[in-house]
Amino acid sequence: MADLTRARSSVRTAVVWEALRPALDDLLADPRGGGRTELEVLDVGGGTGGFAVPLAQSGHRVTVLDPSPDALASLGRRVAEAGVAAQVRAVQGDADNLAAVAAPGSFDLLLCHGALEHTDDPAASLAAALATLRPGGALSLLAANRNAAVFARAISGHVVGARHALEDPTGRWGASDPLPRRFAPDDLVAMLEAAGARVLAIHGVRVFSDLVPSGVVEGEAAAREDLVALESAVAELPAFRAIATQLHVLAVRP
Ligand SMILES: C[S@@+](CC[C@H](N)C(=O)[O-])C[C@H]1O[C@@H](n2cnc3c(N)ncnc32)[C@H](O)[C@@H]1O
Structure with a gap:
């Protein structure tokens, strides 16, 4: 990954993590999770493990589903380097045949970051993905706007x-x-609701980070921190969210 792409990606990741951390705490506190201290996570289109590895390092068990053998090979190396091989299961497959690899109701948290755009039938994939969550389980969906x-x-x-x-x-x-597909914000919410999810929050991700001069993203750490702080400040404001490069939706399976 080129430096600029990596730097822009780290801005994206920071904003998503900010939304995800309280959701992890809520899931751990939810009695429907059976008092587990480690969550069962399914990362659909999890790629090289940008989210799976830190989650495994926090003690959670992550199943990464991805069709790309190259991505899964990189994931394997990354997982080994991080010493979390026992907690990460890599499965080659795609969101279109999710039911074949993930039992219904078996996960606390479902990540679908940057993958729904690649599916043949996003509404069907989303419904199948939600079915893998236990009642009260959460979905973190990141999709192109x-x-x-x-x-x-x-x-x-x-x-x-x-x-x-x-x-x-x-x-x-x-x-x-x-990119095979992007979503209008209202359509994404309607699709989630039709699949039976309750939407808790929608964040705009990368409102400015793809538009600012590259020096802001690549340069001094302080400038990047200012950008992340600005991105966080506008992430839930509808006017800014409407033009964000990606939409991050937190939802639960009731
Ligand atoms: C933009 S990357 C995102 C990777 C990771 N989720 C992240 O946020 O860093 C998209 C990933 O989706 C995977 N993918 C493509 N088509 C897919 C499908 N039909 N079902 C699931 N994943 C798919 C790709 O192999 C790739 O790893």
């Missing part, structure tokens, strides 16, 4: 692409858009 693509294409002068992203059912800006 269509509005951000419209905004970013327009301000970089790609007006036709902006219009395409606005009107295309998959939110793509054109045939060479590398």
